Amino acid sequence: MVLLCKVAAVRKEPLSRERVLAAAVTIADTDGLAAVTMRRIGADLGVEAMSLYHHLRGKDALLDGVAETLVAEVLDAVGRAGGADWRARLRGRFLAAREVMLRHPWGPGLLNSRQSVPFGVYTYYDAILGTLVEGGFTYRLAHRALHAFGSMPLGFVQEVFNAQAGADDDLSAVADVLPHLTAMVAGETHEAELGWCDSRVEFEFTLDLVLDGLERLRA
Structure with missing residues (x-):
């Protein structure tokens, strides 16, 4: 009975722009930005996708809102530094x-x-x-x-190169034309964090x- 009451309370929580954007961020973190759609957000929140348009008019407004949410988190973090x-x-x-x-x-x-x-x-x-x-x-x-x-x-x-999977093989194929770039990639490639070369160091x-x-x- 207690569990049912909690579920009912969650369902009755009013839909808001903040809730929609929080759900969008969670989806992006879990499945990538491409997975952020009105349909997916509606499913995760247990509402019809059309009801989201009362808070965000479309995909562009949704992504702009997610960007605003991200920047707000940055501001909160830097404010404590x-x-x-x-x-x-x-x-x-x-x-x-x-x-x-x-x-x-x-x-x-x-x-x-x-x-x-x-x-x-x-x-x-x-x-x-x-x-x-x-x-x-x-x-x-x-x-x-x-x-x-x-x-x-x-x-x-901002990365000089936005290398995709297989880029190392592509460079190897033209090593005689791009010897210095090929040598740098061979010596410096590592597991990227926010880009091809983006390590904390x-x-x-x-x-x-x-x-x-x-x-x-x-x-």
Whole structure:
């Protein structure tokens, strides 16, 4: 009887935009972003798919909402990261964002695919600018720093190559034409986390290189 009451309580929980988006994130984490459809979300929530359109008008609105939810999680994570100076604060925030992306490895691809930028991204970059200016940067140099950071504030890097399965074999077939690229791939390929070359070591190497260079320019 108690179990039946709990089930009834869950079923009576009102449908909301937040519930729909939370279900979408769970599906993406479990089965990938391609599995996120209105039909699948409706099935997981125990409602008709059409009822979801009262909260999100279609697939684009759904994916925009998932992107907003992802960025909100990033903002929550980076908000808890501290540091003694501007470099330590930004480093901590970027690595905190990276942990969010590792929990949601579909995140970089989603953010790169959306035409609209979640407003939370602007507020996050505004805070980064504030940290730089408070650390002694001019707005001109801080602007250049944002370009140098690229997507690292969001916890991932844009890959030069978006290699798919079998790319190593493809390179081996043209090793005589691309000897240096083939040699690099043979020596550096590892299990990717958020991209072909995206390991924590490489992420931190790039981040520290940029931060140290900016400190020299600031000084």
